[in-house]
Amino acid sequence: MAPNLTFAPQGVLHPAAVDAQEVRPAAKPIAVSGTDILTVKNLSKIFGPKPQRAAELVKQGLGRNEIFEQTGNMVAVNDVSLSVRAGEIFVVMGLSGSGKSTLVRLLNRLIEPTSGQVILEGRDIAPMSTLELREVRRKKMAMVFQSFALLPNRSVLDNIAYGLEVAGQKKAERYDIARAALQRVGLGSYEKLLPSELSGGMQQRVGLARALAVNPSVLLMDEAFSALDPLIRFEMQNELLRLQKEEQRTIVFISHDIEEAIKIGGRIGIMKDGCLIQVGTPAELIQSPADSYVRDFFRNVDVSRFLKASSLMAPVDRRLIACDVGTSAERYLNQLIDSGVECGYVCDDAGRYQGCVTAASLHKAGTRPVREALLRDVNAVTLDADLHQLADIALGQEHDVPVTDAIGKLAGVVSCRTILKQVMERRAA
Numbered sequence: 001m002a003p004n005l006t007f008a009p010q011g012v013l014h015p016a017a018v019d020a021q022e023v024r025p026a027a028k029p030i031a032v033s034g035t036d037i038l039t040v041k042n043l044s045k046i047f048g049p050k051p052q053r054a055a056e057l058v059k060q061g062l063g064r065n066e067i068f069e070q071t072g073n074m075v076a077v078n079d080v081s082l083s084v085r086a087g088e089i090f091v092v093m094g095l096s097g098s099g100k101s102t103l104v105r106l107l108n109r110l111i112e113p114t115s116g117q118v119i120l121e122g123r124d125i126a127p128m129s130t131l132e133l134r135e136v137r138r139k140k141m142a143m144v145f146q147s148f149a150l151l152p153n154r155s156v157l158d159n160i161a162y163g164l165e166v167a168g169q170k171k172a173e174r175y176d177i178a179r180a181a182l183q184r185v186g187l188g189s190y191e192k193l194l195p196s197e198l199s200g201g202m203q204q205r206v207g208l209a210r211a212l213a214v215n216p217s218v219l220l221m222d223e224a225f226s227a228l229d230p231l232i233r234f235e236m237q238n239e240l241l242r243l244q245k246e247e248q249r250t251i252v253f254i255s256h257d258i259e260e261a262i263k264i265g266g267r268i269g270i271m272k273d274g275c276l277i278q279v280g281t282p283a284e285l286i287q288s289p290a291d292s293y294v295r296d297f298f299r300n301v302d303v304s305r306f307l308k309a310s311s312l313m314a315p316v317d318r319r320l321i322a323c324d325v326g327t328s329a330e331r332y333l334n335q336l337i338d339s340g341v342e343c344g345y346v347c348d349d350a351g352r353y354q355g356c357v358t359a360a361s362l363h364k365a366g367t368r369p370v371r372e373a374l375l376r377d378v379n380a381v382t383l384d385a386d387l388h389q390l391a392d393i394a395l396g397q398e399h400d401v402p403v404t405d406a407i408g409k410l411a412g413v414v415s416c417r418t419i420l421k422q423v424m425e426r427r428a429a
Helices: 014-021 051-059 063-070 098-108 129-139 156-166 171-184 198-215 232-247 258-262 283-288 294-295 329-339 359-365 385-394 417-429
Strands: 006-008 036-047 074-085 089-094 115-120 140-146 220-221 251-255 267-272 274-278 345-349 353-356 401-404 409-412
Touching: 014 329, 036 051, 051 063, 051 074, 063 074, 074 089, 074 098, 074 156, 074 251, 074 274, 074 353, 089 098, 089 258, 098 251, 129 140, 140 274, 140 283, 156 171, 156 198, 156 251, 171 198, 232 258, 251 258, 258 283, 258 345, 267 283, 267 294, 329 353, 345 409, 353 359, 353 401, 385 401
Parallel strands: 089 251, 089 267, 140 220, 220 251
Antiparallel strands: 006 345, 036 074, 036 115, 267 274, 345 353, 401 409
8 A cells, every 4th residue: 555645734733722713523422414403493481471571671681580570471491593413412501490401391392482493304393283293202302301200000111112102003013112222221131120120220221212212303311310320320321322322313412410411412502591602512612612601611620531632633734645655755855845844644545544754754764665764652542532641642752643533544633732732721720
């Protein structure tokens, strides 16, 4: 295979590392299709006797408390717009009373909106009839509640099959589907037990399996793990990520825990007083918080482990590429000198990273093949390497850190200056 030599400037900074104006998306636990499956437009919910009067005061700029004092109405969700992509875990988080649980119930019309639209797979659910809405809840938008909501007198298998039973599916078929869902959450041998015979974590797995059994387009999870003990909660988070990696479900997950949100969320929407303050990847929220409210969520969190190479790297300059494996290191040296850069990255024909070269290593190799000039002390990382890993590597080598994707292709490079800047910012915080 003929290696390609691509030169990139030493110490180049990604713009996000300089002024936080642009941030590349962080690596996610799943592959995201990029197609919007659920779109929310100007969605509002006002509880109370005079919602229209309260809506007028909202337009005048009055706050939630002032509106409640004047009208007795509570603005639970205020003009929220967002889009959820197919295959992503979108986390909505905020403090108690921020409106996040009301928002998720507006998505499937468990709560009727005061105004706005919820568009699922191109259809607005607001004008749907009761029959149409029931079909959406059965087949398109399943929900997992915090309280498990299992039927106490039914077995685990019957609980999972319940939604399929209501939908009129034949007994043998629904049990086959239910058993498959039970296997996916690791409880295949517990189908005959009652919910009372299971631990809290097991009960929540049954609730998740029940939702998965109907194969919904969107899975809504309202603080599904918050009632669990910390260790079981951690296990359920990992279980969700495992399932997501295998099945690439579209999930809207409600949480009040920032650690949970940044662990499982591809993107996070942060709410305050019924308003959606900011939406972004964990890296975007950490590096470019919209205001002090968003920034305060991360105050006591070690965010270094959530800053990934994928969000800190800069693209490699691909203007200089050589494909002739027989060409000597001496020729590559001339290209390196002519380009005015200090460091080059060698890839094979498929773009897979082979190693790093410098002017000194090329000069030493002379007329031998460029592979003889590869430096042995330059370590590469994958896209999901965190700031701790990057810092450890940067401290042990003088050159920037190459970043490779899942199949070993060169994806970019993280400069030592960027790594140092991020480390110093974390310490200052």
